[in-house]
Amino acid sequence: MQFSPLLLLFAGKQLTTLSGVDILILVLYFALVVFIGFYAKGKANTSEDFFLAGREMTAWIAGLSFVSANLGSLELMGWAGSAYQYGILAAHWYWIGAIPAMLFLGIVMMPFYYISKTHSVPGYLHLRFGNGARAVSAISFGLMTILMSGVNMYAMAVVMQTILGWNITFSIWVGAGTVALYVMLGGLRSAIINEVLQFVLIWAGAAMIPILGLIEAGSWSNLKKQIAINVGNGDYTHMWRTLGHFSSNPMGVHWTGIVFGLGFVISFGYWTTDFLVVQRVLSANNLRAAKLAPIIGAAFKMAVPLIVIVPGLLALAVLKNPDGSVMHLVASNIAKGNPGMHTYDEVLPLMLIRYCGPGLLGMGITALVAGFMSGMAGNVSAFSTVWTYDIYGAYLNKKASDSHYVAMGRWSTVIGMLISIMTAYLVMNANSIMDYVQALFSFFVAPLFGTVILGMLWKRATKAGGFWGLLAGTASSIGMFVWVQTTPSALRYIAMSPDAKPMAENLYRALWSWLICVIVTVAVSLVTRATPEAELANLVYGVTPLPDDGSKTLWEKPLFWAVVVITVFFILNLIFF
Amino acid sequence: MSDNREISIWFFCGILMLAYGAVLVLTGLFELHNPPPTVLAELHPTLWWGVLLSVLGGFYTIRFRPGKA
Numbered sequence: 001m002q003f004s005p006l007l008l009l010f011a012g013k014q015l016t017t018l019s020g021v022d023i024l025i026l027v028l029y030f031a032l033v034v035f036i037g038f039y040a041k042g043k044a045n046t047s048e049d050f051f052l053a054g055r056e057m058t059a060w061i062a063g064l065s066f067v068s069a070n071l072g073s074l075e076l077m078g079w080a081g082s083a084y085q086y087g088i089l090a091a092h093w094y095w096i097g098a099i100p101a102m103l104f105l106g107i108v109m110m111p112f113y114y115i116s117k118t119h120s121v122p123g124y125l126h127l128r129f130g131n132g133a134r135a136v137s138a139i140s141f142g143l144m145t146i147l148m149s150g151v152n153m154y155a156m157a158v159v160m161q162t163i164l165g166w167n168i169t170f171s172i173w174v175g176a177g178t179v180a181l182y183v184m185l186g187g188l189r190s191a192i193i194n195e196v197l198q199f200v201l202i203w204a205g206a207a208m209i210p211i212l213g214l215i216e217a218g219s220w221s222n223l224k225k226q227i228a229i230n231v232g233n234g235d236y237t238h239m240w241r242t243l244g245h246f247s248s249n250p251m252g253v254h255w256t257g258i259v260f261g262l263g264f265v266i267s268f269g270y271w272t273t274d275f276l277v278v279q280r281v282l283s284a285n286n287l288r289a290a291k292l293a294p295i296i297g298a299a300f301k302m303a304v305p306l307i308v309i310v311p312g313l314l315a316l317a318v319l320k321n322p323d324g325s326v327m328h329l330v331a332s333n334i335a336k337g338n339p340g341m342h343t344y345d346e347v348l349p350l351m352l353i354r355y356c357g358p359g360l361l362g363m364g365i366t367a368l369v370a371g372f373m374s375g376m377a378g379n380v381s382a383f384s385t386v387w388t389y390d391i392y393g394a395y396l397n398k399k400a401s402d403s404h405y406v407a408m409g410r411w412s413t414v415i416g417m418l419i420s421i422m423t424a425y426l427v428m429n430a431n432s433i434m435d436y437v438q439a440l441f442s443f444f445v446a447p448l449f450g451t452v453i454l455g456m457l458w459k460r461a462t463k464a465g466g467f468w469g470l471l472a473g474t475a476s477s478i479g480m481f482v483w484v485q486t487t488p489s490a491l492r493y494i495a496m497s498p499d500a501k502p503m504a505e506n507l508y509r510a511l512w513s514w515l516i517c518v519i520v521t522v523a524v525s526l527v528t529r530a531t532p533e534a535e536l537a538n539l540v541y542g543v544t545p546l547p548d549d550g551s552k553t554l555w556e557k558p559l560f561w562a563v564v565v566i567t568v569f570f571i572l573n574l575i576f577f
Numbered sequence: 578m579s580d581n582r583e584i585s586i587w588f589f590c591g592i593l594m595l596a597y598g599a600v601l602v603l604t605g606l607f608e609l610h611n612p613p614p615t616v617l618a619e620l621h622p623t624l625w626w627g628v629l630l631s632v633l634g635g636f637y638t639i640r641f642r643p644g645k646a
Contacts, residue, residue: 021604028596036589043583061586193586200590204597204630212617318616357613359604359623363597 014165022362040186050187059289063296068195072375081344083312087236101271106294129466138390149379150423156372205367213314226317252501261507269449288549291558446510447473450517465525473517591637601627
């Protein structure tokens with residue numbers, strides 16, 4: 001296999017190099033992605049086409065796109081690193097931190113989103129709580145998506161530099177340019193096609209690591225024994241039995257934080273109100289498909305730890321230095337200045353290189369690139385929708401033609417991408433990508449869940465209550481974050497324990513900000529005039545006759561499949577208890 | 578994506594997997610005599626993974642090919 005002369009341009013400190021066949025695999029992916037952009041352009045003529053893919057996606061496509069939009073670079077790299085650092089506790093972010101919320105979205109919330117015919121989550125807030133709540137939600141969401149897109153971009157560039165020695169600026173601009181091109185051309189349809197493609201690609205590219213890793217380890221039992229020997233205790237392979245106290249597990253968290261902070265607030269906030277993922281489900285072609293899509297997504301989400309968490313655990317057992325001693329990965333601040341050391345976030349590439357020669361390595365790298373680009377595309381397509389509908393169309397130009405809004409959608413895609421590029425350069429100095437993302441989630445998403453869930457389930461919630469609750473929740477979250485950043489000892493008050501570690505702070509800050517949002521919403525609602533029930537039709541439980549989703553047999557009922565998925569979820573948690 | 582005049586998403590997935598499968602099979606055959614310096618290379622994972630992707634990719638490419646009723 002010959003090395004490409006092109007790659008010599010980016011030579012430097014790197015883990016490996018791509019062979020000709022690896023480059024062929026990467027080029028094939030980019031060619032297909034761009035082709036899809038031009039193909040989808042012919043079907044993105046109206047705003048409904050461009051922003052909601054014509055609302056004609058099947059449950060399977062919407063479901064895979066729903067889960068894939070979240071399966072970006074930060075998922076693959078960050079959580080594999082977290083699995084190495086914290087053990088199987090990291091799988092909580094895939095199971096209790098996703099599955100119940102996804103099922104709740106499908107069964108309880110999707111009917112309201114769908115029959116209200118809203119085009120976005122801020123759009124629902126507008127219908128339910130008026131302009132104020134929509135403005136807070138749209139502006140904070142727009143900010144978050146652009147920052148997230150920039151983080152994805154930066155993460156991709158760092159990975160390409162670490163693995164292949166590529167120049168960071170080259171990676172940022174090639175990735176951003178490709179994503180901007182296909183989203184600008186085809187809108188959400190283009191993004192969805194590429195997300196489904198990326199989901200397949202990630203499995204095709206990453207599944208060899210756990211398969212070969214478990215063969216090398218001998219079995220799951222052998223893997224657990226080897227980890228216990230290498231790490232010095234058996235805590236790394238238990239999901240629940242070490243969560244009785246902050247100091248008895250590697251993550252420094254308590255089960256209340258995992259169940260209520262992660263499993264309830266962060267998870268429900270993200271999966272049910274983050275428009276990035278909800279937008280995929282809104283593209284479904286009927287109510288039954290819209291209800292089934294998150295359930296299908298949940299089933300696939302449960303399997304993702306196999307390609308993310310298991311490689312991190314395998315690394316604890318099988319990674320060796322050239323002299324045969326156990327390799328110890330370290331935090332990025334320790335690795336900096338120590339060329340012989342590797343960071344936690346490098347665990348997936350290290351495992352990829354361990355098992356994958358030419359061809360398979362190209363598949364793995366392409367899967368990573370696809371994951372990064374999908375993350376950017378998801379954010380920028382959601383940003384473009386919220387900007388066009390909920391900021392530009394709502395406040396700046398209310399009476400433009402449909403074609404004008406489509407043009408604005410295309411332009412905002414390009415401009416959003418440029419802002420993301422600037423963000424990528426800004427976050428280069430951030431020490432931990434995952435901490436940054438967690439902070440963003442709890443700023444906006446946790447309080448938003450409080451507002452949306454009260455809006456959907458409590459008809460007494462008023463416009464003023466929704467607005468002030470959302471504002472108070474968001475402000476309190478930012479306030480707590482700033483407090484801990486400027487006074488680290490404040491962590492013991494936020495997490496209610498002197499033994500709490502930074503991960504616990506994220507969980508409890510989300511919980512407090514959600515509670516503040518709910519309390520303020522309820523208090524303000526009770527002292528303001530109730531909204532007439534006639535205005536709440538199709539928006540609130542109790543005043544909305546829920547339409548039949550068309551299911552006839554048991555096998556067609558979304559609720560049946562939700563029960564199947566939640567049963568498997570409980571069994572998995574018991575197996576790895 | 579149910580319109581027959583459209584290209585199915587599954588066709589895009591199939592054609593990419595088929596292409597990757599073919600590339601991996603050829604690479605895997607080459608590696609039978611020139612194994613890469615990776616752990617468990619003796620199991621020929623590139624070849625077997627290529628065969629699997631070719632079969633799955635081929636099925637989806639044919640099943641969802643454009644113009645198929």
